[in-house]
Amino acid sequence: MIKRRRVVAGLAGLGLAAASLVAAAGPASGGIPPRWVGTWGTALTAPSLANTGSSLNGFADQSIRQIVRVSLGGEQVRLRFTNAYGTGPLTIGHATVGLPAAPGSPTLQAGSVREVTFNGGSASATVYKGAEVLSDPVDLPVAGTSELAVTIYLPTPTGATSWHWTARQTSYVYAGDRAADTDGTGQTAAYNHFYYLAGVEVSTKTGLGTVVVLGDSISDGSGSTLGANTRWPDYLATRINSTWPALGDPGVINVALAGNQVTKDGLAINSPALGNSALARLDDDVFNQPGVRSVFVELGINDVHLSGFTAEQIIAGLKQLAAQAEAHGLRTVVATLGPFEGYATWTPEKEAVRQAVNTWLRGDTGFDGLVDFDQILRDPANPSKVLPAYDSGDHIHPNDTGAQALANAVPLWLL
Structure with missing residues (x-):
């Protein structure tokens, strides 16, 4: 160089x-064809020794809705999840992405929720210990510097999480599978952390x-x-x-x-x-x-x-x-x-x-x-x-x- x-x-x-x-x-x-570009990301770490935000014990039969702000916009998105610091396989039973009804809101715009699939159409994914998984492309146009709501349902005990401690953004935890719900009320916990979501890409x-x-x-x-x-x-x-x-x-x-x-x-x-x-x-x-x-x-x-x-x-x-x-x-x-x-x-x-x-x-x-x-x-x-x-x-x-x-x-x- x-x-x-x-x-x-x-x-x-x-x-x-x-x-x-x-x-x-x-x-x-x-006439330049679209390309995949990273528009949001965060660094994930090992969990807190004190189980802050349930990071050490993890989640089971729970959904986490996370609000992230993209940098560039695009016509499609795809998501990257990581189990870098887990102690065993992580099961994502259901995942969606949508648009918040208001900045930072866990309630989503009507009609904005899109199903996230993996490996060419599977609704669920296994993220092996120390590994990552990349979703299929999702047809959801997003504007630059706008927010996305990513919701994952974790059906089985996760054990230790891969998380980001100081997110400066609230993530919402719910009982059961709430990935498809536009209504963001009824959370059982609200944490200022990110979990498992390592990156968002857009086609631009x-x-x-x-x-x-x-x-x-x-x-x-x-x-x-x-x-x-x-x-x-x-x-x-x-x-x-x-x-x-x-x-x-x-x-x-x-x-x-x-x-x-x-x-x-x-x-x-x-x-x-x-x-x-x-x-x-x-x-x-x-x-x-x-x-x-x-x-x-x-x-x-x-x-x-x-x-x-x-x-x-x-x-x-x-x-x-x-x-x-x-x-x-x-x-x-x-x-x-x-x-x-x-x-x-x-x-x-x-x-x-x-x-x-x-x-x-x-x-x-x-x-x-x-x-x-x-x-x-x-x-x-x-x-x-x-x-x-x-x-x-x-x-x-x-x-x-x-x-x-x-x-x-x-x-x-x-x-």
Whole structure:
């Protein structure tokens, strides 16, 4: 892979990013045949040791309705389910996909529910331990940045689940088979987690490939409004969909995990829901995504404040991320580490590590581009702190306004 001219974007890069919208889009779609593009995805992990959200015990004779927001639209959809962390085969007895009657609502639009089949028409599927299953194409037109409701009925005990801890979106659990019901009332539980659903693809004539966001809680949406799809990658998807014409626009797949580290697994601190290290999950969460063409890396702050790693250790891990992505022919963009003074784990020594990593990131790192999240989020009067207008209140995670500012700083043409 020939390295491109390195691009640095921060506050000064906002005008460049906005000016590039038309250039990024390309010509009209014409007679180009449709292609399958990833439009939504999430990173799944081993269950909580404390059985949070029934993730360890699992489900039996229950339905789960999950609301997800796609990035690109299309004429058909297909779904990918995983049993990566199960202890035995997973049976999906019945699955459907439909359109919520209102944003985040478990009640669906009349006439929108479509049956999901597998292997050329089967209503059920077995997902073997450690494996995935891809559904048949479903004829359901979806608009870009709209929501889908995916419902699965699990007839037999699942055991340990494959889940996403901090979904920032409510999933609804029902007794029995409720997959075909448009009425979303009567749930027995409501959890802010995703289960088993790893990805959604759309058949599109205008989308081309996917951008994968490999990050931590900053990208996973901690601090954002629950159920509002205000993570910064959501805002990025909205910007991409606002370009005209749209040929070549990528889908956005957010595989960020709260608490994730570059080089250390969550299980090492008794928190498997934080996921394997970013280096350990490159194959599954990045390289195996449909049509991945670029990866945005937003990682490192947890290595600083959770594990107390040195700058040299963190930099070595980030170098490996860049090298392996380049070896797979991917364009790479990296973010600096944002400020966190005022957060419970902050110390002057950890601040020095953060600054050292950022100094390296602003140099010649091997990444194709840099978006300076630190410059965007910091308070000019107190650079080790988050700007109050962008602070969610915990002094490390941006609020919705801060997330919008991060998304606005990403040059679309670089993706």
